Amino acid sequence: MSRTMTFSQAVNDALSTAMQVDNNVICYGLGIPDPKGVFGTSLGLQDKFGSERVFDMPCSENAMTGIAIGASLNGIRPVMTHQRLDFFLLAMDQLINNASNWKYMFGGNSGSVPITIRLIMGRGWGQGPTHSQSLHSWFAHVPGLKVVSPTTAKDAKGLLLSSIFDDGPVIFLEHRWLHNHTEEVPEGDFRLPLGKASLLREGNNLSVISMSYMTVEAIHAIDYLHKTSDINCDLIDLRSINPIDWETIFNSVCKTGRLLVLDSGWETLSVAGEIIARCAIECFDSFKCPPVRMALPDCPTPTSCALTKNYYKEAVDIGQTITKMLGIKTDLEPLIKMRGTNHDVPGDWFKGPF
């Protein structure tokens, strides 16, 4: 049984399912029970499960992270949500010093901190320097943390349920521009394994490794090139940033010999850089051309839509890069037309303000 739903409804469905199957799951965050329910993701949960298990919280990101840790050490499975990843930066002490270290620093003798932290990342509509930072590479750098970043509604549900029932701390990243993605989502306690990438398109010419919203732009570019120029790419959606599904990546790169990595964060010391480094080590003899990464320029995010025009990478940029790597010239004008000129929003459904 499945139902057509948006990404945000799928998140809501996952939370509701988790709370139904396990009384120890609790859910809190600023705005969780408010009338907007964090972009719809938490609407109705407090009515269903009561204010002991679903609650708003003080503006105390650091303590509330430590409180999740403490509760988890006595069998509770807290899910904490922040409407922007940037707000959670106040909690790095508890996340890094405690959550990620806990299992190790007590030699496994004091539990393993089963907490899930949902962080929403913005883009466009002037989200600017403090509402749109994509810091998955920070989190993924720290041993002891899992970092999950789904692209599709179905993956959002399956991976959120697995995150909540994982034994350790999980950072669950939701891109704001994906909240309206709609597809068939299985009903009930549907879980997908953490640490497995998803092969969304298959082809022998080039491997595109992507994550989160960048995968949407990649699909447009890859489908266009397939239709118009018979260029066929593997498109691997990482879904999990830590652990990374290296086997799937190496298999693809060894097959195609051409590697393009798309990263929704800054370029230097990015996850894309790590993927290229590992592929250089493991697939060195397969490379037919230098690998390429496309990420954000190394500067804080500007606000004005005039300034973000060339800041974010889009389908046409990806198309250009792929054709250049293959040494092929293709007319990309139709792709530009198809994608529209409004780089600032994900679609008509997005009316701002955040």
Place this chain on the structure above:
Amino acid sequence: MTIDKTTAIQLYSKMLLIRYCEETIAVRYHLEKKMRCPTHLCTGQEAVAAAAGQALRQDDFAVSTHRAHGHYLGKGGDLNRMIAEIYGKKSGCSGGWGGSMHLVDRSVGFIGSTAIVAGTIPVGVGLGLSIKLKKTDQISCVFLGDAATEEGVFYESVNFAVLKKLPVLFICENNLYSVYSPLKVRQPEGRSIASMVQGIGCPAVNGNGNDVIESYEKISKAIDSIRNGNGPVFLEFSTYRWREHCGPDFDNHIGYRSGKEFEEWKTKDPIEAFEQKILSDEIADKNMINELKTETQSRVDNAFNLAELAEFPEFSSNPGFEEIAR
């Protein structure tokens, strides 16, 4: 004396154990160079640790700080496993991954100590939240120092504990120094920590942390109130660490505090004072005291010998931690 004989002897024994443990570390630390980790001794501060451990139930939770030996032992934590941990051995309470600053003994509710100032305060409050959700009558005890009340997370945590009326006991040992920085350069003179905490809406009391009976009574009273569902209580106890901030030596000569101040506090030795008290109240005689001392020192020496003989752990980046050798 308002406490019974058994309790008095247990308090005394706990203090002795903590003192002998700390002083044996102090003697052997430089001599052997086998305790290769930062070690924060609590000599002089034994009373609050013993009193809290005595007043709490075994199934109550406790979390602590970098200076945790006393809290761990007071709560009933395994002595042998603590010393083995300081030696970095496989049989240590944290399997050699934690050292002196990361102690745990879940079997007595000691959930963990960490070395970031105020780092375990919200963890203790979270344990309090879990107790409330699970509707048991346990309480969660958070040990902290005076400097922890300068951290933002302290206010965030107390606020939440008050907001949700959580079963949390905050025990602040004010020993006047954060490393070498005296309280007066960190907090306005004349403002008491307890009264500030009261302003957040948390009942707060101060007391003499070198008086084990007073500490025990105030902690017991707080525990009763918390167990009755009245929400968190904050206790501030004045006390003094005898040795340097970190390490086995004395540091009164380096200039951040005076030898005179140290000598004054030494005259308020919590163990010496309580020993006189139990002798004069005829709770124990000289013989019994001496026997207790000999027996305690021999337990401590045995723990060190076991630690010396124990195996070192082997490194793996994916240790699993399924089976930890005891």
